[in-house]
Amino acid sequence: MVMMWVVLTAMVVAVTGFEINDADYHEMPKLFQLDDWEECLARRGQFCMGTFNLMPHRNDRLFSVLEHFSSDRYHFNHTLLHRGLCLSTSCSHIRDSSPRARFARCVNNLTRSRYGLEANLTQLTYCKAGAGGRAVDDWDLAFTGVAALIVAANVLGTAYDLLRKDGKPIKYLVAWSLVANWRRLTADHSDGDPRLSALKPVQGMKAITLLLVMMAHSVLAYHLTYIYNPQFFEKGSHHILATYMQNGTSIVQTFIMASSFLLAYNLLLHVADNPKKQLSIKMLPQCLMHRIARITPLYLFVLGLATTWWAHAGEGPMWAPMVEADSDRCRRKWWTQALYVNNFVEPDNKCLIHTWFLAVDMQLYVVCTILTLVLGRWPRTAVKVLGAMVLGSMLVNYAIIYNWQMQPMVQLMIPELMRTQFPGERSFIWLYSAPWDSLPSALIGLLVAFVYHSHQLDDYRPADSRCMRVLYRLSVPCMFAWVLGGFWMKGVSQAALVSLYAALDRPLFITLTAFAMYGFFNKIDSVWWKLLSWRGWEILGRMSLSAYLIHWLLSLTLLAQRTNANRAAIFDIGGHWLSTIFLTYWAALPLHLLIEVPAMRFLQSITS
Ligand SMILES: *[C@@H]1O[C@H](CO)[C@@H](O)[C@H](O)[C@H]1NC(C)=O
Ligand SMILES: *[C@@H]1O[C@H](CO)[C@@H](O)[C@H](O)[C@H]1NC(C)=O
Ligand SMILES: *[C@@H]1O[C@H](CO)[C@@H](O)[C@H](O)[C@H]1NC(C)=O
Numbered sequence: 001m002v003m004m005w006v007v008l009t010a011m012v013v014a015v016t017g018f019e020i021n022d023a024d025y026h027e028m029p030k031l032f033q034l035d036d037w038e039e040c041l042a043r044r045g046q047f048c049m050g051t052f053n054l055m056p057h058r059n060d061r062l063f064s065v066l067e068h069f070s071s072d073r074y075h076f077n078h079t080l081l082h083r084g085l086c087l088s089t090s091c092s093h094i095r096d097s098s099p100r101a102r103f104a105r106c107v108n109n110l111t112r113s114r115y116g117l118e119a120n121l122t123q124l125t126y127c128k129a130g131a132g133g134r135a136v137d138d139w140d141l142a143f144t145g146v147a148a149l150i151v152a153a154n155v156l157g158t159a160y161d162l163l164r165k166d167g168k169p170i171k172y173l174v175a176w177s178l179v180a181n182w183r184r185l186t187a188d189h190s191d192g193d194p195r196l197s198a199l200k201p202v203q204g205m206k207a208i209t210l211l212l213v214m215m216a217h218s219v220l221a222y223h224l225t226y227i228y229n230p231q232f233f234e235k236g237s238h239h240i241l242a243t244y245m246q247n248g249t250s251i252v253q254t255f256i257m258a259s260s261f262l263l264a265y266n267l268l269l270h271v272a273d274n275p276k277k278q279l280s281i282k283m284l285p286q287c288l289m290h291r292i293a294r295i296t297p298l299y300l301f302v303l304g305l306a307t308t309w310w311a312h313a314g315e316g317p318m319w320a321p322m323v324e325a326d327s328d329r330c331r332r333k334w335w336t337q338a339l340y341v342n343n344f345v346e347p348d349n350k351c352l353i354h355t356w357f358l359a360v361d362m363q364l365y366v367v368c369t370i371l372t373l374v375l376g377r378w379p380r381t382a383v384k385v386l387g388a389m390v391l392g393s394m395l396v397n398y399a400i401i402y403n404w405q406m407q408p409m410v411q412l413m414i415p416e417l418m419r420t421q422f423p424g425e426r427s428f429i430w431l432y433s434a435p436w437d438s439l440p441s442a443l444i445g446l447l448v449a450f451v452y453h454s455h456q457l458d459d460y461r462p463a464d465s466r467c468m469r470v471l472y473r474l475s476v477p478c479m480f481a482w483v484l485g486g487f488w489m490k491g492v493s494q495a496a497l498v499s500l501y502a503a504l505d506r507p508l509f510i511t512l513t514a515f516a517m518y519g520f521f522n523k524i525d526s527v528w529w530k531l532l533s534w535r536g537w538e539i540l541g542r543m544s545l546s547a548y549l550i551h552w553l554l555s556l557t558l559l560a561q562r563t564n565a566n567r568a569a570i571f572d573i574g575g576h577w578l579s580t581i582f583l584t585y586w587a588a589l590p591l592h593l594l595i596e597v598p599a600m601r602f603l604q605s606i607t608s
């Protein structure tokens with residue numbers, strides 16, 4: 001009964017919100033406003049940007065409208081004003097010695113006379129007279145040197161590979177051969193080991209997931225800019241379909257599940273092919289080296305790029321807060337990123353917000369490798385142990401969430417928090433980007449690997465079972481339904497229910513995904529299998545790491561180099577998404593071919 005009441009109230013609030021009509025909306029001061037940046041710089045004026053706090057002055061009624069409107073979590077906070085003004089044009093009537101004071105008094109004067117409200121400068125982003133950012137420094141030059149070395153290594157390796165006579169190649173040279181690496185990228189393993197070619201859909205799943213991640217990040221990136229029509233998000237966020245944006249974050253877990261699945265399954269196959277070998281914990285360093293060799297060189301390169309030339313790659317009023325600030329934070333904490341502890345060390349200083357995933361993935365990789373190596377000898381016991389661990393980890397998560405009163409992501413995806421990238425938000429740091437919340441997904445991946453492997457040994461065919469076929473047909477629609485279900489959680493505040501949902505959110509979604517994946521591998525139907533095994537996905541899927549790393553930089557660049565406030569609309573954001581995809585895969589291609597693969601093969605050739 002209580003449950004029903006809570007759900008009903010949530011529905012009413014979520015549906016009605018705190019709306020005002022469009023005419024009243026425009027009575028409120030514009031939330032974001034930007035002056036002409038090019039003109040200002042051309043006239044050698046000072047351009048200042050900052051955030052102001054509104055306070056009542058003469059117009060108490062307007063202020064209470066602002067407060068009321070802002071009290072809806074899915075609206076921006078309209079008691080704040082964001083301004084980027086050219087002092088020599090917009091503020092020519094105010095005289096003051098320092099640009100900061102002039103800017104503050106100017107906006108205050110304008111808001112007072114126009115709206116009867118007091119505006120107090122609370123955060124000055126910058127005041128500057130020229131476009132120039134940071135000058136080119138030693139870091140930039142050092143990075144250029146490294147990039148040149150990498151290109152040289154590729155030229156050398158390719159030349160060696162093309163010119164060498166038959167015979168045993170020098171491994172660490174041929175690793176850099178562009179020709180060989182291109183062949184690897186486009187290789188078709190369809191007629192190879194059937195156990196491996198059955199896994200083809202996994203690349204499709206990865207590629208599609210990444211496309212959806214880019215879409216969500218396009219929406220997030222729009223929130224970081226000055227938005228011309230913030231009401232687009234304010235109105236849209238109450239729509240039921242917006243739930244896919246707000247609650248779709250679980251989809252990233254697909255990567256975690258797939259990567260632990262592949263880890264365990266490949267190890268199990270390795271043992272099956274080499275009966276003399278047994279899995280043992282002694283293989284741990286080797287497994288870790290393998291992973292680090294694959295990820296770290298590329299990751300360091302992208303961090304290097306982000307801390308150096310990225311900051312020089314454009315200019316505009318929003319360039320400093322969106323790109324230069326991120327780049328500076330990365331300079332300060334790049335070592336925590338390289339050690340994969342950035343989600344624990346100074347978690348509030350976010351360097352490239354999407355890299356939380358790499359840290360969590362690596363942390364869970366260690367856990368999963370240990371589990372696989374230990375449990376691998378007793379595959380049947382492993383299934384039971386892993387099943388118990390999935391439930392156990394969910395219980396622990398429930399306890400953590402309940403005790404610290406954390407919130408599921410669907411309640412955090414609100415405009416004001418997205419605009420500021422979740423500063424000091426406990427649930428983001430200690431739940432969303434913490435390894436324990438992704439642990440169930442990783443364990444489910446392991447579980448599926450063990451189950452799938454033992455079913456193969458037993459020659460069990462799920463396609464023959466009616467029950468499996470029905471469940472399989474239901475799994476993909478259920479994934480969509482489960483995400484959509486978050487709509488009814490948006491307004492719920494009852495602690496037990498919120499914690500329960502937060503603890504179930506990711507594991508349930510991943511259980512459905514894992515079940516669907518298991519069905520794809522077993523070819524329960526051919527439509528999904530054909531769709532996901534398309535050659536194109538296979539190639540894009542292989543570039544996933546490079547694409548994931550670079551897409552956020554491009555997504556931000558596209559918006560940050562604009563000099564006017566960004567209009568938000570389905571087609572604008574969709575266009576931004578498509579341009580991001582296009583640029584991302586073109587950028588990922590050289591990253592994958594010239595750095596990711598060669599560096600991995602090079603490191604493997606000198607360590608093995
Ligand atoms: C809006 O921002 C002001 C100033 O930071 C803050 O005092 C107020 O609580 C915020 N309003 C809402 C609804 O979050
Ligand atoms: C704004 O500044 C102008 C020029 O300094 C002044 O005449 C006017 O009274 C000010 N308005 C307010 C509301 O302070
Ligand atoms: C305006 O903000 C500053 C801090 O930026 C604060 O010290 C000052 O008290 C505020 N003024 C008013 C009137 O609230």
